[in-house]
Amino acid sequence: MHLLLSPMQQTDKLISPSVNWGSLTPLLVLLGAGLVLLVGAALSARGWAKGLYATLTAAAAVAAGVLQFVLWNSTVHHGPKSLVGEALVVDGPSLFIGISICAALLLAALVTDDYLRREDIDSPEVYGLYLMAALGGLVMAASNDLIVLFLGLEVLSIALYVLAASHRKRIESQEAGLKYFILGGFSSAFFLYGVALVYGATGTTRLRGPESIKTALALTVETDKHRALLVVGVALLLVGLAFKVAAVPFHSWTPDVYQGAPTPVTGFMASAAKAAAFGALLRSVVLSMPELRDDWRPAIWVLAILTLVIGSTLAVVQTNVKRMLAYSSISHAGFILVGIEAAAHGGESGDRGIASVLFYVLTYAVLVSGTFAVSTLVGRSGDGAHGLDSYRGLGRQRPVLALALAVFLLAQAGVPLTSGFVAKFSVITAAADASSYAIAIIAMLAAVIGAFLYLRIIVSMFLEDGDAEGERVSIPFGTGAAIGISVAFTLVVGFFPGWLLELARDAATRLY
Amino acid sequence: MLLNQFLLLGAILFAIGVYGVVARRNAVLVLMSIELILNSVNINLLAFALRNGGDPTGHTFALYVIAVAAAEVGVGLALVLLVYRNRRSIALDELSEMKG
């Protein structure tokens, strides 16, 4: 009986933590904008002027991004710090991934505006959900406590379930939403069970810092007792996160959901959700449980190789471009896992691995947003024209659009002078530095197989005879801007990657 | 010490839940199975919290899980309803618009 009472006896000892509001501003901006959108739109009888929702969302994304830059500068001067009683951190990786998510949010907002008009859907909720999802992603990337990580994960996931189903006129969209929900909920449950076991073994849910999982693991005497518990817990954590990043063999939801969800949402899922999930993987396992790395690194190794090989081979046999891109996003996840594997080695090569993961996440977020932006346009009204046939002759009909897509696809294939090449290069470099040559070679070979897929799309755009089916593809301003930004970023980073690599390196070393 | 029994109960619930998700084709039943897993987590968390001398972390976490689970069920049922309205069926294996 006294056991049940004890938490109550402790209540007088609970002190509310000091909150550093300034460092929370990026989160608050997203939260505030989301609430304003949802509440404001619900209260105003006639709805807002067209475009205002998207403008507000984009403005919030930019503001949150800029605020994170400001925080970045403060970490340069004052070092990384923790907030709200060690629940959140402001450090290099969290800000870097946060900025990636904000970039993805901005691009998604630009594309979605045009998309919703074309599909004649009037829904401020979509933007509200985008903002909430981004908020959840930011929290995941910045969390220093498994509870907070879980909350971020759920905020992100629940928003995405609804987003995936948000095209009410397309039955595929609803199916995608339900499928995503079932498998997402399942994986969250796994993750949660893992959290519970890790908590049981270490007695805490805090990840780093004093009295955290990391310090608990360092005291091997304590943890050896619960080693089995711990290992099973970490395994379940990995399963849950592997679902979220779409690593093989936990990828089965990806093709269906990517294909069914409204195309701009797919782009957002592939960029922001993936970035957040990798941020969480980095925080919860790689950075917090280095003592246990001999147990989980082989798992990452296997995941990476399976993801690379299966992702790129299955991509080749698809005929629906959104499905192809889904599998290609799986194989990109494999590449990032190669970086994670390198990061797992710790020390200097570990830093290189973290930096390569961060770099890859950011460049891929922009790339994939751009790719799906083009795919949104090619989908035409009804969002259904995603077969390879729909791309046939695009080079003649819309040469600039086709060229932009070609740039994205070549970058995804890892062709030099694009950001994708530098990203792949840095991941492979990290793997070589960590002496994981086998994985480096397999990654390169997977890139070769993957290249085939991207070339297939390019070939049908430029080389195959016949005109694109259906109506002429129109390019509205917002989407055009998003594509333009993405192309510019892809090429600039491709030609002059130095500054961004350096930022990623800085971020990796500036760790709480 | 009751801890092991609690953990065992949690593990059994977890296993039943996983079985339910994998084997059931009715979306609502799958949803309930996920709930079962979440509740097994709660039992685990409380048991561990007790073991750790009534550590508030575990209790807090369990409260959060209950809240999140409620939110999840809300969204999940809404999605099921949406699909049901269109298809007049909530069997998961009949969701076959997409193939590849």
Place this chain on the structure above:
Amino acid sequence: MLTDQNWVLSVGVFLPLAGVLVMMFIPKSDELLVKFVGLLAALATLGIGIYTLAEFDYGQAEKLQFAVNTSWIDVIHSRYIVGLDGLSLPLYILSMVITVLVMIYSWNHVPSPGNPKAFYMLMLVLQVGMAGTFVAQDLVLFFVFFEIVLLPMYFMIGVWGGENRQYASLKFFLYTMFGSAFMLVAFLALFFKTGGTTFSMTQLADLVQQKYAEGGLTSTTMNLIFAGMALGFAVKVPMFPFHTWLPDAHTQAPTQGSVILAAILLKLGTYGFVRIALPILPQAAKVFAPWIGLLSVIGIIYGAWCCLAQTDMKRLIAFSSVAHMGFVMLGISTLTSYGINAAMFGMVAHGLITGMLFFVAGSVKDRYHTLEIKRLSGMLKQVPKLGWIMGFAAMASLGLPGLAGFWGEFPAILSAFEPAKGNVDLAIGPLSVNLYRTFMIIASIGTVFAAGYLLWLYQRTAFGTPTAEFAGLGADADDQDDHAHGAHDAHEGAEDTGHADGHHEKLHDVGIFEWIAWAPMLAAIVFFGVYPQAMFKVFDPAVSLISKKFGG
């Protein structure tokens, strides 16, 4: 005196990009302007190349000249290092010349489905990649250029190629990427095993020896790194077991693509061996040399046999490339100054001669709409000039003394008589003399085969009387008009290769653009055949620097 004009190489490499930029803003329909700008860009680039030739200090051909060493991607220690020595100069210039000539040839030979704008732009991009590969002195920079080459060639084959173009282009792409995968990992392994400080080729060569002496780099590691690099280069060469992409790519590629592929792209592989693999990892090179030699002679014999079995002229020439590159690799594998010099010469000679053969094959295809050897006959009667040029190129290819081909082939065989003696300082033992003499004998048999298939090809296509199908269409034409009609019907189904005049019936002889494009190559084949010293003396200092490591 070494010149300090460090802008020369960067301009020479990237000038074609300026042409590409300008061409982007020219409407596709203005074909003449497009071609003009493209050719102008290539000519300007060649102008820079000629300036480079003039300013190059031949007295110090072993040193890197026009060198630039400036920061590029500091984070990964990769720097923008370019430089030109005697090893790269001839190939660098060759790439520029070939691009110009191919563009001239394309003036009225843009293959189906047309679109000269894209075609010329691709050639310019290709030129950037090729020239860049030859001047890059940093492994990452080298890799970037090496990869850039891939895409334009992929599109060239994939868009403008023959019926099986999709398959061939893909095979080409995947094979090369496959090799590159291993190459890149080998580069990175080298980088980290030497302390992770530099990708500079010259510094790495020193670092490797230093680490090896200190024991920080085992010979097993070095062998593995060498194997990775060798795989990447061997696919590109292509050496025997990795050659299967070549016949398909050549057969399906448009004439221009085949010429560039044969003349320059294949050389990237052999150049890589000489520039990177040998000097940086001499110990491992010695270990692998006999195997490379073995694969080379297999390639020589196998290539020749395959040639004898071909029914398609272009495919035959493609297989002859496998054999010829075998001679080049045999020269390299001896690790002697003599052998590597011969190999370098062989690269340029093969580029000129095989390039020429592909040009001829393209023109034959243009006129006869077929390359099937048994359907062609009596070219000397119908299109005498083309026939003679083909005979000339075939003679050069089989290594007739007095023409450039001889100096690539004969010394390469001879060099195998006396392979590298080894270098005690670097702990490199001698290569087995008996083994190499066996190679020498096999390779000499290969030359007999080469004479066999080339003369056979020439005899069947050029001599004799024209086949009934084409009779009366060429210079021998007088009264057989009804035949002409039948022949026309025969290639109704075949692809229209874009003849301006539309008169497929008449076989006209070598045209003006063909003459302009071919004359420099023909002249060069004769010039370097008569006066090989002109090129040897450029190579030799740089080659000696490499072969010294092996005691040559």
